[in-house]
Amino acid sequence: MEAVVRIALCVWLIGVVYQDFRFQRIWVGWFLLIFGTSVWFVHPLTFSFFRVPGLGISYFTLADGLGILLYLVVQGGIVMGFLKLKTGTGSLKGKLGLGDLFFWISILPLFSFFNFVLFHLISMMVALVGHTLWNRIQAKVRIPLAGWQAACLLADFMLEASFGISLRIFTVETLVY
Incomplete structure (x- = not known):
């Protein structure tokens, strides 16, 4: 069943890559499919507020999700502050699409906080x-950010399937040992 979920997730990511590169807009259904498949992909025991002992630090928890959302809000605030200083307007309009934000939210369940920041x-x-x-x-002129990031996530899935290397399961412990 895990293979079917992985294949479905890869198909949804290919849809995002194609639409963002080709049309510079993405069907909202892709985000719903990716989010739903991502939640299904996460083991039910790891979908809790606190870390489950013995499962490592690379599994998603609700605390990770809140941390990632806070990270995105802080990052957006910093970018808006920078734009306000440089251009006089703090607007992200035309610089960051809603599709990029929706994509980040849709892949949220696939990452722990550390792994999301690393992937991001x-x-x-x-x-x-x-x-x-x-x-x-x-x-x-416009960077298809969600498309590039979907391509990176797709590459991550392929590297994991081929060589067991993945940013989603990378942990600090692998640096130490």
Whole structure:
């Protein structure tokens, strides 16, 4: 059953990648499908407010979800403050789409707080580098951020299936040992 859920999640992510790159807008149903599949993907015992002993730090809890939402709010506030200083307006309109925010919320159950921040930073760097290279081929002003991040998550699933390497299951303990 886990394989079916993984395949479904990959299909939904491919839909996000295709629509964001091709049309620069994403059908809201993809986010609902990704969120629903992500919740199903998480083991029921790990979907609690506190960490379950013996399951490691890489599993999602409601505390992780609240932490991730707080992280996104703080990050948005910092970006809006920066824009207010640079441009005189603190508006994210035209700079960050609702699809990007919906995508982050839809993948929330797949990550612990630490793993989400790690994924978020790495996928942002991939998006910036990828968009810079893509602009040499086809000039676009808007960065399809949700598309790039969905592609990174898709790559993460493929690396996990092929080599057992994943940002979703990466823990601090792997750095120590």
